[in-house]
Amino acid sequence: MSTLDSLSLTRIPAQDEALRAEVRAFLAQATRDMPAHVRARSWGGYSTQFSRELGARGWIGLTLPVAYGGAGRSAFARYVLVEECLNFGAPVGSHWIADRQSAPLILKYGTEAQKQFYVPRVCRGEAFFCIGMSEPNAGSDLASVKTRAVPNARGFVLNGQKIWTTNAHHCEYMIALVRTSGTSEDRHKGLSQVIVDLSLPGVTVRPIEDLSGDSHFCEVFFDNVQLGPDVLIGAEGQGWEQVTAELAFERSGPERLFSSIVLFDQWLDYVRTPQGRTDSAVQLAGKVLTQLAPLRAMSVAVQEKLTRGESPIVEAALVKELGTTLEQMIPAAIAEDLFARDAEDLPVELLMTLKYVTEASPAFSLRGGTRDILRGMIARGLGLR
Numbered sequence: 001m002s003t004l005d006s007l008s009l010t011r012i013p014a015q016d017e018a019l020r021a022e023v024r025a026f027l028a029q030a031t032r033d034m035p036a037h038v039r040a041r042s043w044g045g046y047s048t049q050f051s052r053e054l055g056a057r058g059w060i061g062l063t064l065p066v067a068y069g070g071a072g073r074s075a076f077a078r079y080v081l082v083e084e085c086l087n088f089g090a091p092v093g094s095h096w097i098a099d100r101q102s103a104p105l106i107l108k109y110g111t112e113a114q115k116q117f118y119v120p121r122v123c124r125g126e127a128f129f130c131i132g133m134s135e136p137n138a139g140s141d142l143a144s145v146k147t148r149a150v151p152n153a154r155g156f157v158l159n160g161q162k163i164w165t166t167n168a169h170h171c172e173y174m175i176a177l178v179r180t181s182g183t184s185e186d187r188h189k190g191l192s193q194v195i196v197d198l199s200l201p202g203v204t205v206r207p208i209e210d211l212s213g214d215s216h217f218c219e220v221f222f223d224n225v226q227l228g229p230d231v232l233i234g235a236e237g238q239g240w241e242q243v244t245a246e247l248a249f250e251r252s253g254p255e256r257l258f259s260s261i262v263l264f265d266q267w268l269d270y271v272r273t274p275q276g277r278t279d280s281a282v283q284l285a286g287k288v289l290t291q292l293a294p295l296r297a298m299s300v301a302v303q304e305k306l307t308r309g310e311s312p313i314v315e316a317a318l319v320k321e322l323g324t325t326l327e328q329m330i331p332a333a334i335a336e337d338l339f340a341r342d343a344e345d346l347p348v349e350l351l352m353t354l355k356y357v358t359e360a361s362p363a364f365s366l367r368g369g370t371r372d373i374l375r376g377m378i379a380r381g382l383g384l385r
């Protein structure tokens with residue numbers, strides 16, 4: 001039984017719910033040989049082969065127009081697919097960003113040539129993108145980015161550095177937020193988004209190892225990289241507005257609720273056994289579900305607003321702040337539960353999964369915007385800032 005089966009407080013239309021069984025059958029097969037501590041990497045797990053298999057089924061770019069290689073389905077169908085991928089711990093990392101952000105961004109603001117060149121390959125799982133927003137001194141204060149693209153006869157010359165760029169070492173392309181005019185003091189003015197081919201001369205990508213020993217994010221250096229004339233997405237100087245709208249998509253999805261779900265399900269399996277069942281564990285299971293069910297309903301409600309073309313920035317911040325708090329509570333509470341027991345009785349795979357999620361969990365409330373920044377945005381929604 002999946003935890004998702006207990007969470008029915010949503011209004012996902014029946015025709016989109018109908019996709020769930022087919023997706024589950026595929027994922028059960030695709031992840032059958034992956035132990036839980038590997039599946040616990042969730043959307044950090046990486047397999048180009050898995051992405052291509054998903055692409056062959058039409059499950060990348062599910063909401064994108066058929067004319068560009070997508071499946072033309074609703075955002076709710078994608079929600080079902082994404083939830084199931086997260087619940088199985090499928091290795092979605094390679095196509096994740098291109099599917100969620102880059103291809104929709106190109107479709108919304110890009111030129112016809114950009115749409116035709118990039119989007120069908122994204123949908124086939126053949127072109128992977130990373131997000132180049134953060135810099136060493138521009139994380140929360142994103143408007144102070146210094147990486148600069150200067151126009152020249154052949155297009156733009158790019159100089160600067162990005163950091164914490166997830167999967168830059170595996171991706172073909174980065175969509176980078178860069179300064180195309182003015183100075184850092186101009187803040188939001190003069191910023192643009194450009195597509196950077198990461199195989200170009202002058203690009204250096206250096207992976208960074210995290211606490212768990214994984215190397216999923218990178219430093220990326222640009223040293224006089226000659227970009228073509230067709231790299232701008234949208235109008236010059238519109239980067240800030242585009243990035244802000246993109247972040248609402250990044251912050252409200254099921255990936256902000258389910259990062260610890262593989263661990264939770266593993267632990268539930270143990271609690272269902274005679275030696276695993278205790279009163280306090282049963283209480284904890286109820287507590288987690290009490291928080292997960294309304295959160296999922298909130299996340300689906302934000303999805304509805306996005307589908308209507310609205311930009312629910314404060315609502316998305318609420319989902320991320322509450323969701324990542326729960327994602328971090330789960331490993332801490334499970335550790336407390338397990339460490340109160342006799343160590344010899346504990347399943348090793350469960351402990352390995354707990355170890356990984358515990359090490360990964362500090363990042364849950366950093367990636368995509370920190371807790372402090374989200375709380376500031378929520379306060380702004382109350383007219384306090």
Ligand SMILES: Cc1cc2nc3c(=O)[nH]c(=O)nc-3n(C[C@H](O)[C@H](O)[C@H](O)COP(=O)(O)OP(=O)(O)OC[C@H]3O[C@@H](n4cnc5c(N)ncnc54)[C@H](O)[C@@H]3O)c2cc1C
Pocket residue numbers: 130131132133134135136137138139140141163164165166167217363366367368369370371372373376
């Ligand atoms: C796993 C992971 C993956 C990531 N992937 C990407 C990626 O693919 N692409 C990308 O561009 N970035 C990525 N990031 C970077 C992430 O977006 C930044 O780490 C985040 O925005 C915070 O920026 P910073 O690290 O510079 O910290 P800082 O902005 O220096 O913040 C340090 C601390 O100060 C607090 N703080 C800062 N400003 C304020 C304020 N005004 N009020 C109150 N408190 C404040 C912050 O909350 C934080 O606790 C990733 C990060 C992680 C952890």
